Amino acid sequence: MAVFSKGDKVEMCSKEEGFLGSYYEAMVLSPLNNNTLYKVQYKNLVEEQDQTRPLVEIVSADEIRPLPPLTTPRDTTRTFQYLERVDAFDNDGWWVGTITGKQELKYWVYFETTKDEIAYPVSQLRNHLEWRNGKWVSCTKSFF
CATH class of the missing domain: 2.30.30 (SH3 type barrels.)
Known part of the structure; x- marks a missing residue:
């Protein structure tokens, strides 16, 4: 498992029902409990009670990964194959x-x-x- 530091941009893999198979961009606010937990702030998700505030959560290390490398940034000429x-x-x-x-x-x-x-x-x-x-x-x- 990777170790992340404050300020690292990451993706969170949701394990909640209805969100399985989804990844959300976030930033590490702080590593916790010897890097087994992380406090993160999401880029696009907001607090339910105050939708002007980014959602902050404490997540398990197995739900976090680095941002994937960009293959080609938003290449509109990119093609995909059947079953890819x-x-x-x-x-x-x-x-x-x-x-x-x-x-x-x-x-x-x-x-x-x-x-x-x-x-x-x-x-x-x-x-x-x-x-x-x-x-x-x-x-x-x-x-x-």
């Missing part, structure tokens, strides 16, 4: 899905966790990468 694993930006986070088709300038993405299939422009898609043993690993094909 991607992350789609929706509802303030990145959701893991699989390309199931293309229609004009949008790609259809199927989400196994929700059973939804939604069309997205290329600008809202990125290659799906997994953080394993301290390295980014490409997971290009789906097995559903």
Whole structure:
């Protein structure tokens, strides 16, 4: 598991029901309990009671990973292949899905966790990468 410091930009992997398979950008406010917990502030999520304040949570180290490397920043000419694993930006986070088709300038993405299939422009898609043993690993094909 990676060790993070105050100010590091990270992604949080949600394990809550309804949010499984989603990643949210955050910043580490402080490591806690010998780096087994972290206090983070989300970039796009806000407090339920005060929607002008960014959401701050204490999360387990196994829910946090570095920001994935940018392959090509918002490349609108990028193409994806049938059954390729991607992350789609929706509802303030990145959701893991699989390309199931293309229609004009949008790609259809199927989400196994929700059973939804939604069309997205290329600008809202990125290659799906997994953080394993301290390295980014490409997971290009789906097995559903």
